[in-house]
Amino acid sequence: MSKLQVLQRLLFHSQDEAQTSSGTRTIAIVGSPNVGKSVLFNALTGAHVIVSNYPGTTIEVSRGPMRLGDETIEVVDTPGMYSLSPITEEERVARTLLRQGRPELVLHVVDAKNLGRMLPFTLQLLEAGLPLMLVVNIMDEAARLGMTIDCARLEKELGIPVMPTVSVTGEGLDILRARIADQLAKGSSFSCALCSHQCKAFSVERSALSANQSNPVVRTAAAKIAELLQGNYGLTRCAIANLLLSEDTEILELAEALEGENFPAIRQEIESAKVRLVNPPDYVLLLDRQAKADELIKLACTPPTHAAAGAGEILSRMMMRPLTGLPILLLVLYLGLYLFVGKLGAGQLVDVLQHKLFSAHLNPFLTQLVERIIPWPAIQDLFVHDYGMVTLGLTYAVAIILPIVATFFLVFSVIEDTGYLPRLALLIDKLFKTIGLSGRAVIPMVLGLGCDTMATLVTRVLETRRERVIATLLLALAVPCSAQLGVVLGLLSGAPLALAIWAVVIGVIFLLTGFLSSRLIKGEASSFYIEVPPLRWPEFKNIFSKTFARMKWYFLEITPLFVIASLLIWVGRQVVIYGHSLFDWMLRGLEPLVVSIGLPHQAAVSFLFGFFRRDYGAAGLYDLHTKGLLGGIPLVVAMVTLTLFLPCIAQWLIMLKERGLKTTLAICAFIFPFAWLVGFSLNYFLTLAKVKL
Numbered sequence: 001m002s003k004l005q006v007l008q009r010l011l012f013h014s015q016d017e018a019q020t021s022s023g024t025r026t027i028a029i030v031g032s033p034n035v036g037k038s039v040l041f042n043a044l045t046g047a048h049v050i051v052s053n054y055p056g057t058t059i060e061v062s063r064g065p066m067r068l069g070d071e072t073i074e075v076v077d078t079p080g081m082y083s084l085s086p087i088t089e090e091e092r093v094a095r096t097l098l099r100q101g102r103p104e105l106v107l108h109v110v111d112a113k114n115l116g117r118m119l120p121f122t123l124q125l126l127e128a129g130l131p132l133m134l135v136v137n138i139m140d141e142a143a144r145l146g147m148t149i150d151c152a153r154l155e156k157e158l159g160i161p162v163m164p165t166v167s168v169t170g171e172g173l174d175i176l177r178a179r180i181a182d183q184l185a186k187g188s189s190f191s192c193a194l195c196s197h198q199c200k201a202f203s204v205e206r207s208a209l210s211a212n213q214s215n216p217v218v219r220t221a222a223a224k225i226a227e228l229l230q231g232n233y234g235l236t237r238c239a240i241a242n243l244l245l246s247e248d249t250e251i252l253e254l255a256e257a258l259e260g261e262n263f264p265a266i267r268q269e270i271e272s273a274k275v276r277l278v279n280p281p282d283y284v285l286l287l288d289r290q291a292k293a294d295e296l297i298k299l300a301c302t303p304p305t306h307a308a309a310g311a312g313e314i315l316s317r318m319m320m321r322p323l324t325g326l327p328i329l330l331l332v333l334y335l336g337l338y339l340f341v342g343k344l345g346a347g348q349l350v351d352v353l354q355h356k357l358f359s360a361h362l363n364p365f366l367t368q369l370v371e372r373i374i375p376w377p378a379i380q381d382l383f384v385h386d387y388g389m390v391t392l393g394l395t396y397a398v399a400i401i402l403p404i405v406a407t408f409f410l411v412f413s414v415i416e417d418t419g420y421l422p423r424l425a426l427l428i429d430k431l432f433k434t435i436g437l438s439g440r441a442v443i444p445m446v447l448g449l450g451c452d453t454m455a456t457l458v459t460r461v462l463e464t465r466r467e468r469v470i471a472t473l474l475l476a477l478a479v480p481c482s483a484q485l486g487v488v489l490g491l492l493s494g495a496p497l498a499l500a501i502w503a504v505v506i507g508v509i510f511l512l513t514g515f516l517s518s519r520l521i522k523g524e525a526s527s528f529y530i531e532v533p534p535l536r537w538p539e540f541k542n543i544f545s546k547t548f549a550r551m552k553w554y555f556l557e558i559t560p561l562f563v564i565a566s567l568l569i570w571v572g573r574q575v576v577i578y579g580h581s582l583f584d585w586m587l588r589g590l591e592p593l594v595v596s597i598g599l600p601h602q603a604a605v606s607f608l609f610g611f612f613r614r615d616y617g618a619a620g621l622y623d624l625h626t627k628g629l630l631g632g633i634p635l636v637v638a639m640v641t642l643t644l645f646l647p648c649i650a651q652w653l654i655m656l657k658e659r660g661l662k663t664t665l666a667i668c669a670f671i672f673p674f675a676w677l678v679g680f681s682l683n684y685f686l687t688l689a690k691v692k693l
Contacts, residue, residue, distance in 0.1 A: 024074045025184065027066070028097060030125070031109035032118060033080035034422055034531040036137040038062075040109055040167040041077040042545060044177070061097070068181045076103065082529075084124050084239070085246055085282065089460035092250065098130060099234035105183055109135045111531065112142035112149055112164070115301060119293035120286065126158065129236035133183060134162045135176065140169070141534045146305030153300040168539060215284050221245060221273035228266050231258030245270055246282035312535045319423040322430075329424065336411040337449075341482065342489025345407030350490065350622075354399040363391045382570045393566035400619040404486030405554055406547070408450050413546040417538035421446065422530050429528055435514025436470045436521065437462075438528035444471055448479035450550075453651040455479070456658060466523025472659055473517055473667050476647040477674075478510040480618075487618035488639050491625055498636045498693045505640050505682060565609070583608075597641060597679035598634050598687070600624070606638075610645050617642055632693045633686045641679035646671055 031037045045064025062077040078097050079090035086092040098106065108125055110118040115136065125132050136151060155162040161179050165172035225241040233240045233254065243251040244266060256263050273281055318324035367384040374380050384391045415421055421442070429439030441462060448455035452475050459471045480488060492499040572583035580588070590604040602624060610617025621638055624630040630638060646668060647655065655664045686693075 024072065026074045026076060026101065026103045027105045027107060027180065028076045028078055028101065028103035029107045029109060030078050030081060030094060030098065032082050032111070032121075032531050034419070034533040035109050035111045035118075036165075036167040036533075037080070037109045038077060039542065040107070040135065040137065040165070040173075041075060042542070043167055043170060043173055045075050061093070066177075068177065068184070073180075073184070076101070081121075083121050084128060084235075085243065085248055086250075087463050098128070102234065104131060105180060106130045106132050107135050107180075108132060109137050109167075111533070112136045112139045113145060113147065113534075114531070115142075115149065116293055116297045119296055120289035122158070123289045123292055124239070124242075126160070127236065127242065128239035131183070132160045133179065134158065134160060136162060136164045137167050138534065139164045140166045140171070146302075148302045150300040154296065157296055157299060168536065168542075215277075215288060217273055217276045218245065218281055218284050218288070221269050221281070224269050225266050228262045228269075229255070229259065230262060231255070233258070242285055245273060246280075246285060316419075316423065316532075316535050319420065320426045322427065325423075325427040329427065332415070332420070336415070337408075337485065338489055338493065340411055341404060341407045341486050342493050345404045346486035346490030347493070349403035349407070350400055350486075353403060354395070358395045358399045363395060366390050378574065381573070382567070387566060387569045387573065389563045389566040389570075392569075393563040396619045397563075400487075400622060401483040402554070404483045404490075405450070406551055408482035408486070409547045409550040409554075410543070412446070412450060413543045413550075414538050415446075416546065417536070417542050419533040419535050422532045423535075425528075425530055426532070433525070434518070435474075435511060436518025436525070437467055437514065438525075440528055440530065441467065441471050444475065445479060448475045448481065449485055450482045452476070452479060452481050452647060453654050456651055456654045459658065464523055464525075466518075466521050466525075469521055469659060469663060470514060470517050472655055472663075473670075474510060474514055476651065476655065476667055477513060477644055477671050478506050480506075480643045484618040484643060487622050488643070491622060491635060492639065495693050497691075501636055501682075501686075501691075501693075502639050502643075505678070506643055509644065509678065569609075593676050597637050597676065598683040599638050600629050600634070602629055603638060607642065607645060610642055611649060617645070633683060633691065636686070636693060637679050637683045640682055641675050644671065644675035644678055646675070 029037050029041055041062060041064065044066045061079070064075050064077075066073045066075050076097060078094040081091040081094040083091075084095055084098075086095055097103075106125065108122055110122070122132070122134055134154065136149060136154075139149070142149060149164065151162040151164050161183060163172060163176045163179055165176055167173065222238060222241040222245060225244055226237040229237045229240060231254075233251070240251060240255070244255060247270065255266060259266060270281075277284060279287075319328055363384070370380055370384045370388075370390075374383075381388060383389055386392065424446075425439035425442040427439075428442055432438055432441055441459075443461055444455040444458040447458050455475050456472055459468045459475070462468045462471060488502060489499070492502060569583060572586070573581045575582040577585060586608055587604045590607055591601045594604045594607065595601055603621065606617045606620030606624065608617075609620050621630060621635075621642060625635060646652070652664065652668070655667065659667075
């Protein structure tokens with residue numbers, strides 16, 4: 001078997017086998033972020049959604065079943081993408097899903113208000129030979145601006161079905177389902193205008209707008225490259241030719257492997273076109289698609305007759321301007337994090353679950369039960385007593401951490417559903433630029449307030465390696481997870497000065513570390529663009545489904561880690577070296593550091609727990625406080641030091657996978673001594689100043 005055949009089998013055999021074995025037909029939803037893709041996906045599939053990592057990556061892809069008559073269709077919600085030329089890892093995965101997954105229908109969801117900016121991607125999808133349906137979403141907002149969009153004319157010009165919808169209200173979705181069923185029933189093949197490559201698609205005539213480039217140099221070069229192509233790429237030859245002209249790294253590597261002797265000739269055509277053009281080929285192609293999109297807009301759309309107005313638009317502008325946006329952000333933090341997560345979640349709900357349920361009833365009952373059933377003290381310790389999987393692991397996971405995480409996920413779902421998150425990204429973009437990040441980094445940073453492990457995965461949405469390294473460092477150092485944050489707010493909410501000191505110290509360290517690392521880490525700065533959806537009242541159904549999905553993730557992914565951490569602690573207590581357990585030796589090593597920053601030696605356990613789970617350590621400090629062993633200046637010092645302490649083992653493993661061993665070790669080598677140095681300095685100055693907390 002030739003190298004070409006081996007690669008083709010590797011690329012396409014697994015997908016074909018999966019489709020054949022399951023017999024399930026697939027629809028893919030594509031589009032830019034913030035155009036209503038996920039809302040449409042949830043509306044089509046309901047609550048039966050499976051979220052899993054795409055093979056070989058940590059990018060999550062949602063899949064769900066849609067019923068069409070007696071048939072079940074699998075719907076795939078691809079990660080957000082702006083074109084077939086990927087910048088982020090999410091866009092790369094989305095293109096791979098289209099190129100290798102071979103969906104029978106692709107729904108391209110666009111924002112009706114910004115149709116002119118999104119149609120170039122539609123044209124690129126047409127060039128790629130994908131079986132396409134255009135879903136013009138958020139039509140209600142376009143109507144409020146006085147815009148009219150003739151979807152029938154767009155359908156005629158593009159040669160594909162075009163459907164107007166308002167996914168949040170369900171308007172147009174019944175007709176969309178009917179059109180989907182109709183198109184799946186009559187799917188056939190077409191031949192791309194620039195090559196003879198046969199692709200599964202609709203039996204409709206292709207518009208001249210969807211093929212050929214107006215620039216003769218690009219048109220000629222693309223035609224010659226298309227003629228040279230012999231491999232199966234999952235897209236039309238003209239689309240692959242355009243991607244090669246754009247010098248797409250992944251496609252170039254694939255072409256070099258698949259084309260063999262033809263590749264030098266392909267490379268020569270690319271270089272020849274670059275020499276004859278004033279601008280790079282990818283820029284010429286982009287301008288050409290935009291010009292064609294502008295022609296379509298003139299034919300099928302009328303411009304807005306008036307600017308957006310009303311209280312929602314005024315509030316939207318206020319959110320993005322520093323003078324008004326910062327007070328709004330502080331209000332959101334106060335209401336959402338301080339009152340709801342801190343007071344309600346970490347305060348009242350934790351008190352009910354921990355003290356009135358677990359400590360008072362459940363743990364004593366289970367301890368007596370285990371002691372009655374198991375006669376061996378060492379085995380008893382595995383399940384109950386101070387470090388048991390039930391009395392420590394489940395108690396921390398369910399009684400202390402669960403209500404904090406649940407209230408945070410609820411707040412985050414509201415923020416996400418209202419459309420505030422992209423406005424926050426625009427608000428802090430200038431500030432983030434000073435620390436080597438762009439406004440896009442607000443996504444992993446806010447998610448880090450939920451779970452730093454999950455947020456480290458999401459750093460893949462950032463464009464450059466430099467940005468991803470800086471974001472990973474800041475997440476590991478100065479972004480507390482929801483459980484940590486909830487415990488901090490719960491313990492310090494009764495002392496506003498203590499909470500203010502913690503917030504100022506962490507905020508200054510966050511900005512200073514980011515600023516210095518942006519100067520030390522080499523690399524180019526990234527550009528920043530983001531779609532801003534309209535502000536909306538949050539839909540209870542959407543908030544519930546998002547919160548439920550994240551809580552399900554917590555139970556399945558995180559709760560077992562608490563039990564495993566308890567098991568590791570138990571093992572560490574059983575392994576004896578020179579008369580002391582391994583666990584005790586580790587505590588002895590931490591105790592001098594803990595005492596040096598003014599904390600009781602018992603706090604060493606919390607810092608050791610903090611490596612297994614950050615929230616584990618925070619819950620340990622909560623226990624010390626309730627026992628009267630931690631308060632005043634030592635409490636603030638403990639909160640600051642633990643926040644800056646080493647990332648938990650789960651986050652450490654993800655850092656290792658995402659950033660590599662060298663970068664991960666460098667980050668940890670900086671964080672460990674830095675956290676103790678800050679704790680020592682803070683304790684010294686607060687004690688010297690005789691601050692009363």
